[in-house]
Each structure stands twice: as structure tokens, then as C-alpha cells.
Amino acid sequence: MRYGFVLPEGNARDAAELAAVAEVAGWDGFFVWEPVWGVDAWVALAAAAMRTERIRLGTLLSPLSRMRPWDFAAKAATLDDLSGGRLIVSVGLGAPDSGFAALGEETDRVARAELLDEALDIVTGLWRGQPFAYRGKHYTIEPFDRIVAPPPVQQPRIPIWVVGAWPRPKSMARALRYDGLLPYPMAADGSGHENSPDLVHEMTAYVATHRTGAGPYDIVVEGEDTPGDDPARAAAIVRPWAEAGGTWWIESRWSARGTPGGLDVVRERLAQGPPRID
Numbered sequence: 001m002r003y004g005f006v007l008p009e010g011n012a013r014d015a016a017e018l019a020a021v022a023e024v025a026g027w028d029g030f031f032v033w034e035p036v037w038g039v040d041a042w043v044a045l046a047a048a049a050m051r052t053e054r055i056r057l058g059t060l061l062s063p064l065s066r067m068r069p070w071d072f073a074a075k076a077a078t079l080d081d082l083s084g085g086r087l088i089v090s091v092g093l094g095a096p097d098s099g100f101a102a103l104g105e106e107t108d109r110v111a112r113a114e115l116l117d118e119a120l121d122i123v124t125g126l127w128r129g130q131p132f133a134y135r136g137k138h139y140t141i142e143p144f145d146r147i148v149a150p151p152p153v154q155q156p157r158i159p160i161w162v163v164g165a166w167p168r169p170k171s172m173a174r175a176l177r178y179d180g181l182l183p184y185p186m187a188a189d190g191s192g193h194e195n196s197p198d199l200v201h202e203m204t205a206y207v208a209t210h211r212t213g214a215g216p217y218d219i220v221v222e223g224e225d226t227p228g229d230d231p232a233r234a235a236a237i238v239r240p241w242a243e244a245g246g247t248w249w250i251e252s253r254w255s256a257r258g259t260p261g262g263l264d265v266v267r268e269r270l271a272q273g274p275p276r277i278d
Contacts, residue, residue, distance in 0.1 A: 001242040003274030004029030004250045006060045006222075008257040008266065011039055012047040018263075018270055019048035023055040025273040029088065031060035031250065036099040042075045049083040056086050060250065061163065061182065063094025065112035069119035069139065073126040074149040076158055085153035090182055090220075091116065092163030114138060117174060120160070127157050161220055166203055176211045180218030180248075195221070197244040204245025221246040224254060228272025238275045249275065 005027055007015055019030040030048060034041035045057050057079070064072060080087040093112045094100065100107050118136040125132045129151055131143035152158045157179075164175035165186040175181045183203055185193050204219060211217060221241045226234035226249075238249050253269060256262035 001238065001246060001277060002028040002248050003276065004031055004056070004058075004060075004248055005266075005270055005274075006031040006033060006250055006252045007044075008033075008252060008254050008262070010044075010263055010266075012044040014263060015044035016047035016051045018267060019055060019057065020051040021267060021270045023052045025271050026276075027055060027270065027274050029056040029058060029248070029250070031058045031088075031090075034059050034062045036063070036066070036094070036103055042079060045079055045087075046082060049079065049086070052086075053084075054086075056088055057083055058088035058161075059090055061090040061092050061094075061161075063098075064091040064119045064123075065093045065116040066100065067119065069122040070126060070141075072119070073123040076123070077127060077149045077152045080152040080154055080158050081150060087152075087154070088159045088161065088180075090161035090163075090180070091120070092182065092184075113170075113174075120162075120174075120178070124157055124160075127152055159218075161218060164203075166199065167206075172206065172210070176207065177213065179215070180220055181207065182220050182222075197240040200241060200244040200246055207245075216247075218247045219245050220248045220250060222250045222252060224252050226251060226275040228269045228275075231273075231275070234275030235277045239277050242277055251275070 005022055007018060015032055022030045032041045032044050041059050048057055076087060076089055093116055115138055118139050122134055122139060122141060125134060130148060133143050134141040160178040161180035161182050162175040162178045163182045163184050165171035165184045168186060183195055185195050185199050187193050200219060200221060207217060226237050241249060253266050256265040
């Protein structure tokens, strides 16, 4: 299992500083979330790339259904080049209650799913280079010969983690076409519910049965409860998720967001290091 941390808040300078702290402390990944409006994730990650050498960097997550896919593709390829091939991107429909309606973004779930599927087709197509053409319900692209972004350092593509609503077949099929699963357990009424090692075990078996692509595949688990001052207890919390098939543990401190000294809490937890299993 590998270990990452998602920054709950802060500006680009904070991201650069804390990514460096994370790298020294032995974390494998450092992630930022991409808001509809707020601190720009790509500027923050670029700053982090300039302060680090080893740690993987990424978004957790990018609401690609509301973004221009060619802009996303160019930013990701540029950052992959800047970081020397250390980028991971994670994508999903995004949370409508994060400002979609207020800013005029699409809120219908079906439409956002269509936009996400087409955007993923376009992003991966553009990364392969020109000539590239696409005709979909929402986007049409013709080949062009103007100066374009260089291809990503990582080949055949930058790793893409995709939110998969478990056990919804269409949502899971989308995630299985790419490089990793961000599980979103969903009840019959469409509401989300808490993840568990038992559910991750079910998802791991589903991936093994239904995925046809080659190469490694990540199953990403998010949590907020490993104590940095008690490595044995922290490892005991993570171990069941790893045994169930999780390949990444993403630590967060969302509870510190917007609180006095919140970034100090994040800095302390990062410096204590990841909850590694011996």
C-alpha cells in the first residue's frame, strides 16, 4: 500500500511548503482538491512540484464534467512535464452543492455523466497527439496543426483515478476503463454511505473479474483517523483496508478546515509520517 495526503485548505505557498514536509516525512503522494471557484489547484501543484523531487502530486478530485477537456489535458501534460512524470489526476462528476448552480454549471447528473465520459475520451485522445478528431453529443473536435502541448512524460498516459459509484454497473464500467477507482458506496436511493473494508473487498473482486485493461490498477481508500503519534494503532487502522485490496490510503484532515491553527494540525500530521504497515 502507498500513502498520500490531501490538503484540506491553503494557498499555493502552503501547498508548496507542505508538499515538501510530506516528501521528507516519507509520504508517497500529496493531493489538492479542485474547487469550482477558489485556490487554483494547478498553480498549487506547480508550486509543490518546484519544491519536491520524489513525491507523487495530484488532484483529489477534479470535477471534469464542468471543465473544458482540452484545458484540463494541457494543464495536466504541462504539470507532468514540470514534475518529471509525477502527476496523478482523479476525476468525477463533482459535488453540485459546491457552487455549481450559483456559477451556472450543469447540475443534472445524467448530463454531467455524459460530459465526463466525453471529456475523458478527449483528454486521453489529445494526450496521444495529433491528428485527433472527436464527435460526441456535447463536444466536437477537428484535427489541427497549430502548436500544441507536448505529450505527458508518463506513457501511455498520466494515471487517471475515477470515482465509481458502487455497485452501479455504468459508473463502475467508467472507472474500470482507466487506472484507479475512487469508491463511492451508494445506497439504492442514490445517497452515499460509509465505505468499509468489506465493501472494498467486494470491489476488488469485481475489478479482478470485469477489468480488461492491462497494467496496474489502484483502489483508493480515504480516511481521517490515523494517529500520527501512535504508529502501531495507525497501522492497525489501515491494515484491514490493505488486506481488502486497497492500494492507496489517502489521509485527510477535513475537520481542521476553517479552524484556528488548522494548517498547523495538517503540518504536524504530515511531519509524523504515513501510517505504514510493517
